[in-house]
Amino acid sequence: MTKKSKTTKEVIEEPVINAEESLKERFRTICIDGDKYKTLYTEKYKKRINYEIPNFKKIYSEIPGTVIKIHVTEGQKVNEGDLMLVLDAMKMKNKLIFPIGGTVKKIHVLENEKIPKRHLMIELK
């Protein structure tokens, strides 16, 4: 577990060695309002995704699909709302537009490439 940013009250510590050998799972700590408690984590808690501050300059796919056509080139200046690429997904040809303006730094996909969900497609400067 990595230490979280100071903005949340929660601090996840490294596992504490459990004195009771009989308990197969090892105790961890959880911090609530500055007090640290010895406890076990639930499976769901272990699997939770840590929040990341969104970076709008990195544009990810929201659904899996096939890139049909890329409408920009690297180094090109673009405005918010400009056509970025066409993604064939969910039986539709989805026109994807730039959420913000900027300069295209790098294109990470090729035409006719199949991409999964949350795949980095384009980076802006």
Added chain:
Amino acid sequence: MSLKRKILELQMKREKALQGGGEKAIEKQVAMGKMTARERIITLLDENSFHEYDLFVEHEARDFGMDGKILQGDGVITGTGTIYGAPICIYAQDFTVAGGSLGLMHARKITKIMDHAMKMRVPIIGINDSGGARIQEGVNSLAGYGEIFYRNTMASGVIPQISVILGPCAGGAVYSPALTDFVFVVENISKMFITGPEVIKTVLGEEISMEDLGGARVHSEITGNAHFFAESEIECFDQIKKLITYIPWNNGQKARPFELKEPLHSKYKIDEIVPGNPKEPYDVRDVIKAITDGSEFFEIMELWARNIVIGFGRMNGETIGFVANQPMYLAGVLDVDSSDKAARFIRYCDAFQIPIVTLVDLPGYLPGVDQEHAGVIRHGAKLLYAYSEANVPKMTVILRKAYGGGYIAMNSRHLNADFVFAWPGAEIAVMGPEGAANIIFRKEITEAKDPEKMRKQKVKEYKEKFANPYVAAAKGYVDSVIEPKETRKFLLHGIEVSKNKVDRKPIKKHGIPPF
């Protein structure tokens, strides 16, 4: 034709109908590791108690070549019987007959037995094992589902409704179980989802197996859609039978009383279970077992939101609903799932006249972006609503820490608890000592020569002054500070004197709980 021959004719008709989908289909069912629908009913109910109705019901579908097809019982078996003498209405979908698909007459059989259960005010058990809507019957099969949902909703809080998922239960079919009180699932057999792996793959390109998408374990550990998890159908039926002994037949009755048994004092030493240090974990179920008759506790939703424990036990032979923070998991915090889990159980107990005992030991709510974004405000409010609304006898024992909003939510005096007891080690305070001292004495700490030393001193001061049950007791928020070994005595007495409890709610059509 003589009567004798007519009787013979009936016997032959019956025999044919009892074969369900025929030998081949039954072989397939067995190969899948499943019992047949009729076997299931017979195994679950008391011996020779099952009486079947609507054996000769036939479908009326004419399109898509259905007119020539005979579907025995139209794919569902309905009837009445008993479990430990308790009257039960039951239906079981027969997967060997057209995949247990739901057509108009199939649904009519189900709604008919549901109507019986409502008239007779007895529990209804539905065994689900169906491929879904019978496509050939079109909108009629959709109508069938809707009519079942409507009855589930009308029966909710009137008669116990139990759903057993023993096969696929997909699409609209999942909403009948979701509307019922208790859902039972069996490993490798139960499968529940709205859209199956095929659709997900076509639309989203995500590949997942049926088991990983909506298997028994998923619904018991991740989604919280199932209440009881079993490794075999037999184990599942034993769980259902046990549940039936704990719950009343309807909302106008009490659960059947059992003989009083003392807890196993030598096994569960109530003085020794809870560590003195509020930061040390322990299994709160041991405290429950130290209180209940025969140290028996029937846990519900054991694998989901394990930071709170819910279930039934008996005290003086009477069924009691227990809600307890579980310091063993996530320090016993309240969060989205645990609030949801407890709130629904409280409403169940309230609907069926089951007194509620709440055991408190929690540091507060779980912090985190995921919790806030998942709506912990809305879900947490369910718990406040459920406790406030319930007017069955409600008793609370504060075992150790009860901090902040968590203290209020866990059936505090302020939400109209009948009795609130606290153990001498209870810490009823606005927050844990560390956090409180850091805020209250911030100035003193930062300005001190040795801030760390000052902080420690202030934490100690705060602990001595506020981390006890007496501040709350001085205000009457706690009725009695009691020794752990007096807990059962106080609770038994509390139940005894609450027998004629009257707590009228304001007249309204219904409230608007935050769900």
